[in-house]
Amino acid sequence: GESVGLHLPTLSVQEGDNSIINCAYSNSASDYFIWYKQESGKGPQFIIDIRSNMDKRQGQRVTVLLNKTVKHLSLQIAATQPGDSAVYFCAENSYGGSQGNLIFGKGTKLSVKP
């Protein structure tokens, strides 16, 4: 069935380096994507979103890239900090789908080494 998945289950980076977390999706009807950060013992926290009519969106230290041709989504974190250590999930919502009803990818655990 349709699914959203991730290429890398774990990622370890040095503090100060840039991190790139990847996500593949298979539902061609998806038109809205979100990246969430989940720290231990907490609910997912919104990081950044992007609509399918865009290929790039920037936030504070984060950038999301969307490649609809290959159905690929990535999250780039600049100057990674220890506080960025968490599990990161991509999620998608399809046009016509219920608002807030999201399909989640498997998640990537980001570990930042001091």
Add this chain to the structure above:
Amino acid sequence: SAVISQKPSRDICQRGTSLTIQCQVDSQVTMMFWYRQQPGQSLTLIATANQGSEATYESGFVIDKFPISRPNLTFSTLTVSNMSPEDSSIYLCSAPLGTSGREAIFGPGTRLTVL
């Protein structure tokens, strides 16, 4: 920004019992969602709780096991019935409260352990 709270934050329950989880949103929303997150895994949607109508369940989830109430636009409950150790998970509620209108904001989750 909008806030979602859940009660209890965690619980340890005996096999065969039921637990009701409460979710409170600080603003009115048409839809609320219940997700399950099994240990070390991603989130899976259980059901959509609509005010004034029955909840809509996803494949693999049934009302007898996960009855949901939605008495008003700010509150919902999820009951995990006749629990078994396989029900040990984090249960999260969410609502589309973000600025985009499609972004889901999540509660802190309820960590359930069934012995």
